[in-house]
Each structure stands twice: as structure tokens, then as C-alpha cells.
Amino acid sequence: MNKTIDIQDLGLKDYKDTWDYQEALFKSILDLKIRNRREATNEPTSNYFLFVEHPHVYTLGKSGDMSNLLLNEEQLKDKGATFYKINRGGDITYHGPGQIVGYPILDLDNFFTDIHKYLRLLEEMIILTLAEYGLKAERSPGETGVWLDVGTPFARKICAMGVRASRWVTMHGFALNVNADLGYFDNIIPCGIRGKAVTSLNVELGVERISMPQVKEKLLKHFSTLFEAELNTVTV
Template structure:
């Protein structure tokens, strides 16, 4: 029997983090029901999908993964209240990170059993998709040994530090993925100064900062979706 590998792509726009988490959980439950034969029809495609690829932006928010340390938040919660930045403790991997307008957040909710059952392979696929997308914009990027995410290596001519441009934190349960990646496109970088991003004391950058121009998030979303789905063998 041929597996249905259809992935439904949705653009949620600027959405509160808590609301996006509720949407993820709803789709996750749908995927679980499909695996156990309790649901066979999807309201969008009229057939059981293998997953959903959600693109969005968030109002200013810090999220702390289940193994993260509050010591990596460098300001108190009273300061966050003044700045109108929310703090959420979430059930993904990784430490603390920041989301804000102008940053592209991608949440794949995918049944990996229809593709491959290897979490490390899935993480590398996410990284490789971002690296290929950034190359489309002439931004050379890479992985760093032992660190999850996508990085720009130090350039001795102009950039003295390795810079992180994309954070990744996922949860996989019953081989269904949740959470995902956050790519700095046009967002402000100052809020990262108030945390130790992902628990790693390294610099952070964005596509806008590297190219010195505004980048269309929709263009980035479209290119990244095409690359990710191709690597997942959906197109």
C-alpha cells in the first residue's frame, strides 16, 4: 500500500504564541487519530494528510524548552512586563529563544512513520532546508559541530564572530513532530541580548542584517516550503 505523503501548507500570519500552540496541538491530535484509525478525512484536503506545515510570526515572546534554564533569562519578569514580552515554558527540546515580528517561525506537524523514523535525520533535514534557502539569497551558512541550528561562520575580513541565524527546537511523540524552527529574517535582534540564546553564548544575526536590506517573509516562506517538501520527498 502506497503511503499518502500529502503535506498541507498554511500561513497563519502574525499570531499569538499560545494560539499557535493550540493549533499545533489540534493538528497533532488529528494526526494521532489518523494513526489509530479514528479519523480518515481532513477538513481541508478531504483526505487523510501526512502532515501540516505552518508558517507564522509571533508578537514578542520568549519560550523556554523543557530542559532549559531560567538562568539563561538575563532580566526579571517585571522587566518583561514593562517591555510587553511574554514568557512561556514549552514542551519542546532546546533552551530559551526569542520570537518576534519579522522572524519566520515554521511548525511542521508530520507523521515521520510515513517518511523515516530517525529524529536526528529530521533535525538535519530542517537545517539543510534552511541552509539551501539561505544560499538562494546568497547567504552562506552551515552547521556547527555538536550544535543544533543554522549558523554563519566568522569572516576574518568583516565578521569576527560565528552568528546564529536559525534556532531549532522540536518535540516528537508517537513519531509525530511538533514545534520546529525560527529563522531571523527582519526581526529586531536587541531582545536576544536579554537571554543566552538556546543556552549558547554566541552572537545572533538576521537575513536583513547580513544583506543590509528588507527581505520578504512570504518569499522566504515559499522558497523554504518548496525545499523542505522536496527533501521530505513530498514533491
């Protein structure tokens, strides 16, 4: 089992270009797994973790409801935003500058074959990271992602999640609001959940800007511990 994960920070990158890149890495792992099975070989599969920020974009998961996007094509253009229907789970979400998006593309055969556990560990990574900033983040029953003040009228989501998996290979991932422009969430019903607010780390801490590299460093520290992985930073 290969527990080494290549970490790539793609910086600010177009959503569709990043999606295509994810798909290429995802396919390379799947192809090797199929070849190993067909030829009775045991060549180790690779694992990747991509960090990225996207220009303003709305994405709708395969089980999502189009009516949760509250903008038409012209209004999207006016907002400088794009829209894609994609192949992850979940409903609609927003990505944009000031948000840390993470795409782990892992062969879970290298770790554990349990998608439920995988999602819970991703949530735990976020919860532990936010705890370092003095925030008590938690899960909301029946709702994937990470929240604050669960069970109160002030419940608000700080991190959205949606993944795809095939033959235990994962793609897509999480979006953590760090310095996000929350006004863009007003144009959707986030994750299809009505009556719940969205927040960002800088808002919660009452500061203008949080260091994105610092947050990424904390995320990776908890990720490597939770997944018992060795991280290898790759320059792109």
C-alpha cells in the first residue's frame, strides 16, 4: 500500500481546467488498478491532494436541483461567475477567491475502503483546523460538511463537501471559506438547504484577512495524521 500523497498547490485556476486535471489523475489511478487486476500485477497506485482557488463559479452536483441556482445566464455574466453541472455528490455550491478548495484524489485501497469514514475524516480535518483558531466547529446530523452553532437558530456552514468515488478512488472534495466574499452565496440555496447561513473564517474571527498558507499548513498537518499518510510537496 502506498500511503505517500503528492501535494500540489495550483494557485488561482479556472474550475473547468482543474476539473479536467482532476479527471486525468483520477483516470490514471483507475487505469492502473484495472491493469493490475487484469495482469495480476501489483504496481502501487499514486495519491494526490490538490489545493486551489477558483474564480467565481457555481457547481451543481449530480443529485442537485437546478432551481437552487437563483441566477439566469445573463445575471451570472453580470456577476463575473460561471456555472457547471458536475459529477460529484451533493447539490449546489459556490467557489471563489478567498476560499481554500481541496481535492484529494486518493486510492482508498491504500488507506481504508470506507467512503463514510473518508468523509468523516475530511470533516475532522476541518474541525481540528478551526479549533486552532478558537472555533468550535462540528457536524450537523444528516448534512455533510462542517458547521458552527449546530442546533441553534444561528447555525452556519463554514465548509462544504462533495465527492465522487469509483473503485475506491476519490475526487472532488471540500471548500473551506477563509476570506470568502459571502455575498455570492446569496445567489444560490447553498447545498439545497433553506434557512441556514454561510460564514467564513475571517468573519468569525472579526479580522479582514487570514493567512491562507497558514490555514493550508494546519489542514495538511491534521490530514496526514488522520490518514496516517506521508506528504510529498510537488512544485507545479
